Amino acid sequence: VCLTCCSRESMVRINQICHKNGIKFFTGDVFGYHGYMFADLGEHEFVEEKPKVAKASAGVEDGPEAKRARLDPAETTMVKKRLEFCQLQDALAVEWRGEKAAAALRRTAPDYFLLQ
Numbered sequence: 001v002c003l004t005c006c007s008r009e010s011m012v013r014i015n016q017i018c019h020k021n022g023i024k025f026f027t028g029d030v031f032g033y034h035g036y037m038f039a040d041l042g043e044h045e046f047v048e049e050k051p052k053v054a055k056a057s058a059g060v061e062d063g064p065e066a067k068r069a070r071l072d073p074a075e076t077t078m079v080k081k082r083l084e085f086c087q088l089q090d091a092l093a094v095e096w097r098g099e100k101a102a103a104a105l106r107r108t109a110p111d112y113f114l115l116q
Contacts, residue, residue: 001023002027011038012089015040024041026038040087049077
């Protein structure tokens with residue numbers, strides 16, 4: 001489900017219905033130069049391709065060579081990953097007071113507060 005130009009209450013209500021039924025949900029809007037986008041993919045599984053790390057030489061056990069992991073771009077491995085997305089109401093209900101919030105506040109774009 002994709003929503004745009006909806007009230008906050010409508011977005012939260014529709015997202016709750018989608019999340020409960022395992023339906024992917026996207027919402028967003030643009031206000032001049034600013035905009036936002038939110039995605040709730042529920043439980044999302046995917047595969048990521050990563051370069052294989054080459055084993056260290058058998059004769060080298062200490063020193064810089066042993067500490068340096070070597071990547072072999074020719075060989076890759078597939079890693080299965082799983083993400084669980086939060087609902088819109090949880091994303092909007094972040095507490096911005098306290099020690100933990102200070103670090104999050106530095107990483108948050110000012111545009112987030114336009115939606116609030």
